[in-house]
Amino acid sequence: MRKLLLISTLGLVAACDTVAPVSGTGFNTPEYQAQREAELTGQGLAGNPLLPPEAISEQPLSAQGAPLNDGSAADIANQTAVALASTSDQQGLIAPVTNNTGISDEQDFEAVSNRRSIDADAAQIEQNRQTYEVVAPTAVPQRGTDGQPNIVQYALNTSNPVGTQLYSRAGFNLKAKAERNCAQFASPDQAQIEFLSNGGPQRDRKGLDPDGDGYACGWDPSAFRSAVNN
Numbered sequence: 001m002r003k004l005l006l007i008s009t010l011g012l013v014a015a016c017d018t019v020a021p022v023s024g025t026g027f028n029t030p031e032y033q034a035q036r037e038a039e040l041t042g043q044g045l046a047g048n049p050l051l052p053p054e055a056i057s058e059q060p061l062s063a064q065g066a067p068l069n070d071g072s073a074a075d076i077a078n079q080t081a082v083a084l085a086s087t088s089d090q091q092g093l094i095a096p097v098t099n100n101t102g103i104s105d106e107q108d109f110e111a112v113s114n115r116r117s118i119d120a121d122a123a124q125i126e127q128n129r130q131t132y133e134v135v136a137p138t139a140v141p142q143r144g145t146d147g148q149p150n151i152v153q154y155a156l157n158t159s160n161p162v163g164t165q166l167y168s169r170a171g172f173n174l175k176a177k178a179e180r181n182c183a184q185f186a187s188p189d190q191a192q193i194e195f196l197s198n199g200g201p202q203r204d205r206k207g208l209d210p211d212g213d214g215y216a217c218g219w220d221p222s223a224f225r226s227a228v229n230n
Helices: 002-019 030-040 073-091 109-113 118-130 151-157 174-182 188-197 222-229
Strands: none
Touching: 151 188, 151 222
């Protein structure tokens, strides 16, 4: 049994040794470091190599020669530099703002002083004072009634909810009669005006208020009350 355990332990140690990386291989080898150095200096990177420091000119951008026209990275960088230098020489990197139309300079004392003097300002102020027009306050006009009941005022003078009977109504089939008569009006407001014009709310000559709450054809005064309270 001890021999079997010893053999198993040695096998596990051997397996672990095969998985663990060996120092000096992979990214840490001298060969890899030399290859990486060559790529960074432009000697071994395919497609778009980086320029080594000694390949960069110390001359100003506008003084460099014509493009190489060989499609290399140095050619592309040179063409871009020449184009930027030409644009900078002709227009400047930041174009100056020369047209300030619509921007007031009234806060600039120097700019204003070149256009008018203090005496001119005083004269302008005096001219403005002479053109002032004082409007006298007038009384608020009274709301016209045009001979019809004011349903807004009626709503504010009442407090009972819709459906709460305050007035007696006598007759047969009052609800059916009210539905038939209310259909003649375009809105409950018009029905309420007609109801108040013909003796309402105490009397209901046209049968518009069958439940006797003082509101004809389902007219609801709560909207007017809420508008005043808010």
